[in-house]
Amino acid sequence: MRRRLAAGNWKMNGTSADLEQITALMAAHPAPTVDLLLCPPATLIHAAARRVADHPMMLGGQDCHAEPSGAHTGDISAEQLADAGARAVILGHSERRQGHAEQNAQVCAKARAAQDAGLMTVICLGESLDQREAQTTLEVIGAQLADSVPDTATADTLVIAYEPIWAIGTGRIPTPDQIAEVHDFIRARLQQRFGADMGSAVRLLYGGSVKPDNAATVFAVSNVDGALVGGASLTADQFSPIITALETA
Numbered sequence: 001m002r003r004r005l006a007a008g009n010w011k012m013n014g015t016s017a018d019l020e021q022i023t024a025l026m027a028a029h030p031a032p033t034v035d036l037l038l039c040p041p042a043t044l045i046h047a048a049a050r051r052v053a054d055h056p057m058m059l060g061g062q063d064c065h066a067e068p069s070g071a072h073t074g075d076i077s078a079e080q081l082a083d084a085g086a087r088a089v090i091l092g093h094s095e096r097r098q099g100h101a102e103q104n105a106q107v108c109a110k111a112r113a114a115q116d117a118g119l120m121t122v123i124c125l126g127e128s129l130d131q132r133e134a135q136t137t138l139e140v141i142g143a144q145l146a147d148s149v150p151d152t153a154t155a156d157t158l159v160i161a162y163e164p165i166w167a168i169g170t171g172r173i174p175t176p177d178q179i180a181e182v183h184d185f186i187r188a189r190l191q192q193r194f195g196a197d198m199g200s201a202v203r204l205l206y207g208g209s210v211k212p213d214n215a216a217t218v219f220a221v222s223n224v225d226g227a228l229v230g231g232a233s234l235t236a237d238q239f240s241p242i243i244t245a246l247e248t249a
């Protein structure tokens with residue numbers, strides 16, 4: 001069985017004062033029955049890792065460079081994330097694809113680098129509203145999946161997050177049928193490409209406007225193994241009920 005995963009993406013939010021939220025979250029979930037991953041801004045990973053100590057919560061980055069080191073001003077390598085205490089990294093988020101013109105091939109190279117550094121990769125896929133309205137969602141997701149995920153991925157290192165761009169930060173969430181259609185499609189494609197065992201073991205997260213009041217509905221959907229939560233992961237008060245909903249799903 002796939003172990004469920006509640007992941008939080010703080011995006012470009014949070015300063016050291018917000019480390020208190022991580023402490024509060026751990027206090028609320030001393031022995032979680034699902035995996036927890038929190039991805040604060042890179043500036044906070046080291047300090048967060050010290051707080052997390054031997055609690056099972058994992059920390060992650062929100063991006064990494066494809067090279068292990070070198071002349072890349074402003075970038076962070078997967079090795080550096082791991083050294084700071086990260087165990088995972090989000091890759092190919094739509095905000096990186098749009099704001100930094102990241103292409104699938106780049107995401108794939110970053111994923112290989114992350115895997116080499118021992119990080120779990122949370123690779124994000126998602127269609128725009130125009131693409132959904134043009135009924136090309138599965139085509140778009142299929143191409144992103146094929147070209148962003150390296151052949152060397154393993155069930156332990158690969159997590160896929162389906163995040164429709166139109167649902168991110170909008171309060172607008174797909175219907176359970178729409179989520180199921182995409183998650184079932186991703187599952188089938190993974191099974192075709194990597195074989196039944198691995199394809200069935202990779203965890204699939206839904207992301208986009210997951211909140212305490214809709215989490216249980218999302219977690220009941222076929223092939224949803226957890227969530228990648230943005231805004232509602234910023235405070236323990238909001239993230240904690242989402243974690244509880246996943247534990248009891």
Ligand SMILES: O=C(CO)COP(=O)(O)O
Pocket residue numbers: 009093163167168169170171207208209210228229230231232
């Ligand atoms: O982009 C997201 C997580 O990576 C989702 O963000 P929101 O939960 O704020 O919609």
